[in-house]
Amino acid sequence: MPDPDRELNFAREILGSRSFRDVPDEEVLAEAERLLEGWMSGEVRMERPKLYDHYALLLLALTRQVRALEARVAALEGRDA
Numbered sequence: 001m002p003d004p005d006r007e008l009n010f011a012r013e014i015l016g017s018r019s020f021r022d023v024p025d026e027e028v029l030a031e032a033e034r035l036l037e038g039w040m041s042g043e044v045r046m047e048r049p050k051l052y053d054h055y056a057l058l059l060l061a062l063t064r065q066v067r068a069l070e071a072r073v074a075a076l077e078g079r080d081a
Contacts, residue, residue, distance in 0.1 A: 007045045010035060011054035020057060028061035 014031040015023055038044035 005045070007047045008035065009047050009054075011057050014057060020060070025061040025064050028057060029065065032058045032061070 010032075011020075013035055014028055035044065035046070039046045
């Protein structure tokens with residue numbers, strides 16, 4: 001169980017020592033969901049200024065997932081993506 005007094009850094013918890021380019025979008029989404037659920041439920045504390053700054057990591061992963069899904073839908077519909 002995490003130390004309830006420790007404030008987590010959103011991006012550092014997801015990335016560790018890796019570059020954002022080295023972390024698969026699926027992992028970013030899963031870890032972001034875990035962290036945000038914990039934060040919203042009060043189970044973990046987040047560095048609030050960093051949380052807002054690091055939403056870019058989550059938004060990038062979501063944007064990539066949307067583009068991939070749009071391409072899959074276009075392929076299924078028989079049109080170019």
